[in-house]
Amino acid sequence: MSKPVVATTSLAGCFGCHMSLLDIDDRILQLIDLVEFHKSPVDDIKTFSKMCDIGIIEGGCCNSENVHVLQDFRKNCKILISLGECAIMGGLPAMRNGIPVKECLEEGYLDGPTVDENKKGARIIPNDEELPMILDKVYPCHEIVKVDYFIPGCPPRADLIWEALVALVTGNELKIPYEVLKFD
Amino acid sequence: MGNMSEVVKKCVNNYQKDPARMLDVIRDVQAELGQVSDAAISEIAGQMNVSSVDVEGVVTFYHFFSKDPVGQYSVYLNNSAVSVMMGCYEIAKAFEKEAGCKFGEVSSDGKIGLHYTADIGMNDQEPAAIINGVIFTSLTADKVKAIVADMKSGKAARDIVKEFGDGKNQSELIKSMVKNNIQKKGAVLFAPFSPGSALNKAVSMTPDEVIEQMKISNLRGRGGAGFPTGMKWDYTRQSPGEKKYIVCNGDEGEPGTFKDRVIFTEIPEMMFEGMAIGGYAIGADEGLLYLRGEYMYLKTYLEDVLSKMRQAGTLGKNAGGKQGFNFDIKIKMGAGAYVCGEESALIESAEGKRGEPRNRPPFPAQRGYMGKPTSVNNVESFCSASRIILEGGEWFAKMGTAQSRGTKLLSVSGDCKKPGIYEIEFGTTIQTLLEECEGRTAKAVQVGGPSGSCVDKTKFGQRICYDDLATGGSIIVIGQDRDILQVVHNFMEFFEEESCGWCTPCRVGNQLLLHKLEKVMHGHGTEADLKDMEQWCVTVKSMSRCGLGQTSPNPIYTTLKNFRGIYEAKIQKGKDFVSEFDMAAAVKDSCAVAGRKPNVEGH
Ligand SMILES: Cc1cc2nc3c(=O)[nH]c(=O)nc-3n(C[C@H](O)[C@H](O)[C@H](O)COP(=O)(O)O)c2cc1C
Ligand code: SF4
Ligand code: SF4
Numbered sequence: 001m002s003k004p005v006v007a008t009t010s011l012a013g014c015f016g017c018h019m020s021l022l023d024i025d026d027r028i029l030q031l032i033d034l035v036e037f038h039k040s041p042v043d044d045i046k047t048f049s050k051m052c053d054i055g056i057i058e059g060g061c062c063n064s065e066n067v068h069v070l071q072d073f074r075k076n077c078k079i080l081i082s083l084g085e086c087a088i089m090g091g092l093p094a095m096r097n098g099i100p101v102k103e104c105l106e107e108g109y110l111d112g113p114t115v116d117e118n119k120k121g122a123r124i125i126p127n128d129e130e131l132p133m134i135l136d137k138v139y140p141c142h143e144i145v146k147v148d149y150f151i152p153g154c155p156p157r158a159d160l161i162w163e164a165l166v167a168l169v170t171g172n173e174l175k176i177p178y179e180v181l182k183f184d
Numbered sequence: 185m186g187n188m189s190e191v192v193k194k195c196v197n198n199y200q201k202d203p204a205r206m207l208d209v210i211r212d213v214q215a216e217l218g219q220v221s222d223a224a225i226s227e228i229a230g231q232m233n234v235s236s237v238d239v240e241g242v243v244t245f246y247h248f249f250s251k252d253p254v255g256q257y258s259v260y261l262n263n264s265a266v267s268v269m270m271g272c273y274e275i276a277k278a279f280e281k282e283a284g285c286k287f288g289e290v291s292s293d294g295k296i297g298l299h300y301t302a303d304i305g306m307n308d309q310e311p312a313a314i315i316n317g318v319i320f321t322s323l324t325a326d327k328v329k330a331i332v333a334d335m336k337s338g339k340a341a342r343d344i345v346k347e348f349g350d351g352k353n354q355s356e357l358i359k360s361m362v363k364n365n366i367q368k369k370g371a372v373l374f375a376p377f378s379p380g381s382a383l384n385k386a387v388s389m390t391p392d393e394v395i396e397q398m399k400i401s402n403l404r405g406r407g408g409a410g411f412p413t414g415m416k417w418d419y420t421r422q423s424p425g426e427k428k429y430i431v432c433n434g435d436e437g438e439p440g441t442f443k444d445r446v447i448f449t450e451i452p453e454m455m456f457e458g459m460a461i462g463g464y465a466i467g468a469d470e471g472l473l474y475l476r477g478e479y480m481y482l483k484t485y486l487e488d489v490l491s492k493m494r495q496a497g498t499l500g501k502n503a504g505g506k507q508g509f510n511f512d513i514k515i516k517m518g519a520g521a522y523v524c525g526e527e528s529a530l531i532e533s534a535e536g537k538r539g540e541p542r543n544r545p546p547f548p549a550q551r552g553y554m555g556k557p558t559s560v561n562n563v564e565s566f567c568s569a570s571r572i573i574l575e576g577g578e579w580f581a582k583m584g585t586a587q588s589r590g591t592k593l594l595s596v597s598g599d600c601k602k603p604g605i606y607e608i609e610f611g612t613t614i615q616t617l618l619e620e621c622e623g624r625t626a627k628a629v630q631v632g633g634p635s636g637s638c639v640d641k642t643k644f645g646q647r648i649c650y651d652d653l654a655t656g657g658s659i660i661v662i663g664q665d666r667d668i669l670q671v672v673h674n675f676m677e678f679f680e681e682e683s684c685g686w687c688t689p690c691r692v693g694n695q696l697l698l699h700k701l702e703k704v705m706h707g708h709g710t711e712a713d714l715k716d717m718e719q720w721c722v723t724v725k726s727m728s729r730c731g732l733g734q735t736s737p738n739p740i741y742t743t744l745k746n747f748r749g750i751y752e753a754k755i756q757k758g759k760d761f762v763s764e765f766d767m768a769a770a771v772k773d774s775c776a777v778a779g780r781k782p783n784v785e786g787h
Contacts, residue, residue: 064771064784102777127778134774139765146761 013059255297365604400577458566599663690733
C-alpha cells in the first residue's frame, strides 16, 4: 500500500506551527517512513499534482490569496486539519478585527511611527494589481471551507501534532495526556 | 479642568471617600458632568486613594456609566424582545428624526443622547425608555415628538411627564406614568396587610421558631433558583460571626419580569418587614436593599417608606418593640448590569466594585457582604415571609404543589390583551394562564425569561411550578405572526452583552452561538451547524462559572428541542458545508482605501 500523502501550508501564520511540527525531533525519520510529503514548505513543492490524503493548514485568512490557497487545499485534500490558534480562531493576526481595515492600512503605511517623517506626504498604500487584496478581517479557516479536524495550541505541542497525525494515519485511537492539551 | 476636580471633590466627600460607595460617587460625577472621562477617572482615583484601573473597571462595567458624553438628556430606549414586538424600532426612528442624531450618538449641540439599553422592567407597557432617570412608557411617535420638543425647550425630565399611572405611582414622591397592571390578586402577596403586624408577631417568637415556621411553609426562593428560604436563613444563622447582613435582591434584571417593581410601589412595607423578620431570624442588625438602577425613580419614595417605618418603631432601635433588636435598612443603587442579580455579583457591586460573580464556596451564608455571613433573598420571598409569619407555615404549605408551595407572582407580557401581574397558585397550567391574560392565539410561551425555556403549543398543559416549568416569574407570550428566531436572536444578543467576561465558555461561547445562529438565519446553515450549536450549548451550560453562563444558551437550546422545524426549514439540506464568506464584500474597503479595483475573479 502506498503511503498517505500529506500537504501543508502557512496562511496568515508565523510559521511557528510548522516549527512545532519539526520539533518532533528524531521522530521525523519515522514520519518520513509513515507518510509522503507533497505540496509543502517542508519540501518546497509549490503546486498540487495529485490528490492528497491530509492537508494541514497553519494560519487563518487575512487576504484573497490565503482564501484561494485554502480553497485549493480543500479541493485537493481528502482530510483538512486546522493546526494552531491562527487557523482555528484567527489568532494574533485577528487582533486587528476590531479595527476598520482603513485605519489599519493608514497606520501601517501612512501615519504609523515607523513611517519616515520626511517622506510622509509621498507615502501610499500599496495598490499593485499583483498583490493579494486585504480582507476586512482575519477569518478562521472553517468559516471559508469545511475543516475536518482541529489541533489546538499556539503552537500546538510537537507531541500533540505527532500523536494526532499518527492516530489519523494508523487509525488507532488518539491517546493524549491532559497536560498536552492544557494551556494555562 | 478646575471645575471637574471641584465636582469630583464634592462627590467624593459626600461619601466620606468610602470605596464601598464607588458606584454612588461615579453616578453623581456622571450626573454633574454628563460623562466620566479619563481625566475624571484619574481624579476620582487620586482623591479616593484607589487605582485608576479600579475606577475605570467600574465605569466601563455598568450600562449607565460612560466615559463618553451621554447627552444633557440621555435617552435609554429598551430594545429587549417584547419592546421590539411592540414597535421599539419605529419609536427609535421617531427619536432619531426629532433629535437629529442616530442611536449611539449625541446630538451636535450635546443636548440629546440616544442609547439602547436592555430590559428596564416595563414589559407590560412597552416601548419604554428612561430619560435622565425618569420612565416613559407606551411610547408612540406622537409622544416622542412632544417629549423631544420639551427636551429642546429645556424642561426637566420629570416635568415632561403629563399623565400618571395608577395606585401609588401617583403619589407625590413617585409621580410616574408607570402603571401597576395588577390583573389578579392572591392570598399571599396582594391580600390585605396591616403594616407592623408581621414583625410584631415574629419578635414574639424566638428566632428558631421563626426559622421553623419558614421551614414548615416550604417557601422556596422566588428569585429563580428556588432554594428553600428557611434553610438559607438557618445556615446564615449558624455561620460563626457577630456581624451578619440580610440583603434584598431588587435587581430584577431577567427580561420580562416586573413583579418586584409593583411590590416596591404598592407593598414595600410588607417587603421591608420581611427583611426585618429575616434579620431577626439570622441575627443581623443591618439590611440592604439592592435596587436596580432602572428603578431610581422609586428611591426617594422607598426612603420615605423606611423613615415612616422608623417613626412607627418597626425599624431602628428595639425594632418591632423587641428589646435589644436593633435593625435598620439601607438602599444601595445598581447601575445597569443583569449579572448583578446573581447574588455574589450583587454583593461585589454593593461593595462598590465591578459586579463579577465570586467563586463559591464560600457561599454568601458563610462569607457575603463585607466578608460577613449574609442571606440574599428575593423581594417576593421577603413579602411571602411576612405573610407566612402572620398566617403560619402550615397555612402557606396548603397552597400549590408538592415541590412548590404557596403562590407566585407572574409578570405576563407580549402578545396578550391583558399584560400585567398575576398572583397564581403554583400548579396553574400555561393554558389557564393564557385564557386569563387573553393570549389564546399564542404559538409559543417563553417561561422564565431568556434564561428559561421556550415552550410550544403541545406543552401548554404543563404546570408552572418547580416540579414542571420553573420560573422566576417572567412569562412572555409569543403570538402567531412572530418570528421565533428573531426572539431567540434578541435573547442571545442580550446574553452576549451581559456576560461579565470572566470565563471563556460564557464570554466566547455565547458569541460563537450568536454568530452560528445568524448563519442559520441567513440561510447558510447545514445540519452540521445545528449539531455544532447543540454541542456548544452543552459546553457553555456545563463549563460556565455562574448561573448566567449556565443558562445563557437556553434560548437556542430549548428552541432546537421544541421548535426544531423552524431551524430545519432554514438550513440547506444534504449539503456538507456552506460558507458565509463573501469575497467581494470582504475586499471592498481595503481596495477602496488603496485606490485599486477589486479583482475578485482573477485572484
Ligand atoms: C444572572 C443571574 C441573575 C439573577 N437575577 C436575579 C434577580 O434579578 N433577582 C433575584 O432575586 N435573583 C436573581 N438571581 C438569583 C440570585 O442569585 C439568588 O439566587 C436569589 O437572589 C436568592 O433569593 P431567593 O432565594 O429568595 O430566590 C439571579 C441569578 C443569576 C445567575
Ligand atoms: S498558532 Fe501560534 S505558532 Fe501557529 S501560526 Fe499562529 S501564532 Fe504562529
Ligand atoms: S458565566 Fe458568564 S457571567 Fe458568569 S462569571 Fe462566567 S463570564 Fe461572568
